[in-house]
Amino acid sequence: MTEPLLEVDDLRTYFTTEEGIVRAVDGISFSMMPGQRLGVVGESGSGKSVTALSVMGLIEPPAGQIVTGRVMFKGRNLLELDEDELQSVRGGQIAMIFQDPMTALNPVYTIGDQLMETILLHQDVNRSEAREIAIQAIEDVHIPNAKAQMLDYPHQYSGGMRQRIMIAMGLSCNPDLLIADEPTTALDVTTQAQIMDLMLELAEERGTAVMLITHDLGVVAGFCNDLQVMYAGGIVESGTIDDIYYNPQHPYTWGLLESMTRLDDEQQHRLYSIPGSPPSVIDLPRGCRFRPRCGFATEICGQVLPALRPVGNPGQMAACHHAEELNLKELKADAAPTVEPAAATDSDLTDVDLDLQEADVEGIEAQRSAMDQVEGEEGSL
C-alpha cells in the first residue's frame, strides 16, 4: 500500500475575535493518497477554506492560530517547518487556486511576469527557460496564442480566462497536491463546466492530487473520487462519491442531498430544506453540532459529540450516534421528522462550559484536553 500524500491529524485552527474564540476548524482528521481527488463540501463557515489555508500555512497570526494537530505532507509535518521550508512547499509541491479569479491576480504585472515568478521560484531554470515553461503552461490550459498572452494584463481577461491562468500558475511547477478553493463559484455555469473539465483533464494527465473545496455537490460528483462533508468545523461524513450519494449515513449529508434539484426527478414536490441555520462557531451547541437542526436527535445527541466512525459501506465514515438505525437511504424528504425551529436557539441547550470567550491559548489547551476526555468517554460507549 502506498503512503498517503497528505495526512491531517486532529487539526484545530482557532481565530481570536472580539466576540470570542472562533473554532473554525475543530479537530479534523483525514488523509489523501497521491492522485486522489477529494471533495470537501459544506456550508459557508463550516471550515473548508480554513482547512485549506491551514495546510498551506497561510493562517495569519496573531488572530488565527493552529492550536494543535499535525499536517503530514510527504512524511514531513508542515506545521513544524520554518517559514523558509514552507515557502518551498507552497506553490511548488502544494499549489492553491482561489475563489474569485477577478481579484486573485495582481493588476499591475503581466500574466507572463506572474507565471514566470512562480516558475523561477521553484525550479532551477533561467529566465528564458522559465518563459518557455510559462508559455507551455498557458497552452496547457487551452488559451490560444500563448506567446502574445504573456504580455497581457489580468484586466484584459474574462473571469474564466483568469481562472485558467490561475490553474496554469498552480500547475506550472507540477505540484503533488492542488488545493482548489471554490474555483468556479464566481463563474457562470458554462464557464464552470469548462474549468472543471480542464482541471479534471490536467489532474488525470499528471496524476496530481486535488482537494476541491466547494458547496456545490454537483461539481463534486463529476470531479472527485471521494468526498468529505464538513459542518461547523468538523467532518461529519466521508467516503467515496457513490457511497455518500447513494447511501448517506449522516442526517446532514442526507439533508444536503435532498435539497438538490434533480433533472431526472419525475415527481413534482417542494425541495427539501434543512431547518434552522448553522451554529455560530463561537458558541457551539453541546454534543452533536447538528443536533439543533436534526429531526432524529435524542438525548445522547445533546450530551456527547459523536466521533467519525466506520459506518455504512466499507471505507465510509460518519459522525452520528444513530447512523445504523436511520436507514437514510430509503428516507423520503416528506417523511422526515421535523424539528421545532425554537430548539435551534434554545439557550439552555448551548454549552456554557465550553464557552471560550475569555480563554487565552493556555485556556484553549485546557479546553482541548477536556474535550479529548469527552471524546474518550464517547469512544467507550
Place this chain on the structure above:
Amino acid sequence: MLSYITRRLVYGLVTLLALSMIVFTLLQLSGGGPLDRLKLNPRMQPVIQQLTELWGLDQPIWRQYVTWLKNYLTVSEFSVHNMLPFVAIGAAVVATVVLGKLMKSHWKGAAILGVWAIAMYIVFVNITIKFNWGISFQGAGDVWDLVFGRVGATFRLGLSALFLALIIGVPLGIYQAVRQYSFFDQLGTTASFVFFSTPIFIIGVGLQLIFALYFERWTGVKLFYVAGMNSSNYDTLSVAGKIGDTLRHLVLPAVSIALISLAGYARFQRASMLEVLHSDYLRTAKAKGLPRSKVIVKHALRNAMIPVVTLVSLDIAFMIGGAIITETIFGWPGIGRLYITAIGTIDYPVVMAIVMLIGIMIVIMNVVADILYGVMDPRVRYD
C-alpha cells in the same frame, strides 16, 4: 492619449479663465482699495486722483478685468538666444511620434512626459520671455520680476520639505501597515495625529525655541538660524561654508512643514497599504511561496503607491503658492510672504499673478498625475 491630454488642457484653460474672473471680482468686492492708505493724508488727494486714472481703478469691474486679462497674456519681452529651443521642440515632436508607435501602451505616457519635460527645460534656459503682468501697486516693481524673483526661495523650501516628508512619511506608513497594531504602529499613529493637528505656527515657533534659542543657550553652539535664507556674509564663505550656511537656514522651516505633511502621507500610505495587504492577489503571492519581503516589496508596494502619486502631484502644485505661515515665521523670502503682503495691501496685480500661477500649476500637475497614474496602473485607459 494625446487627445486626452489636449482635452484636459482645454478644460484647464476654461477653469483658469473662470478662476481669474472669480478672484478678480472677489478682490474688487472685498472692500477697500489699494489707495485707501493714502486717503488719511489730505495732501495726497491729487496723487490718489492721478493713480486712480493711471491704473484705471475708476472703470467698471469688467473693463478692469478685460484690461488685466489682455495685459496678462501680452508678451512684453521675448528673445531666443540660439537655435537650441527649436531643436528641442522638433526633437520632442519626433520622439512623441516614434515613441507613440513603438512603446507598450502604459509606459508611453511616462516616456513622452519625460521627453517634453527635458525639451521644455532646454527651451526655457535658452530664451528670455516676460509677460506684461503689470506693476505692483505698492511700488515693488514689475510683477513678473517680483514673482519669479521669489520662486527659487519657495522651491528650495517646498521641495526640501516635500522630499523629507516623502522619504520619511511613505516608508513609515508602509511599515505601520505591515506591522498593524504593533507598538510601533500605535506610536506612529499617535505621533501622526499630534503633528497633523498641531498648527504650523506652534511647530515652527517650537522648533525655533528648542533647536535655535534654547540649544544655543544651553550648549553655547549656534546650530540653526531662525530667519532668512542665507547669512549676510554668504558671498564671502567657502563652498563648504556656503552649503553649511544654506542648510543651517533651511533645516528648521523645512522640518516644520515636513512634520505636518509627513504625518498626512504616513496616514494615507498606511491606509492604502492595508487595503492592498488584505487583497486577494496578495494571498495568491503568498500561496506561490514568495518570501514575505518580496510579497510586500514587489506585489504590495506598487499597488499601494498608486493613490499616493495623485496626492504628491497636487502637493507639488500647491507648493508653488509658498508656505504662507512658515515663510512668515522664518522670514523666508518666498512667494508665500509676497502673497500675504499683497493681499493685505490689496495689490491686485501681485495677488492675481500668484493665484494664476497656483492655478496653472494645479492644471498641469493634474495632467501629470493622470499620466503617472496610467504608468503605474495598467488598467487606466485614456479614451
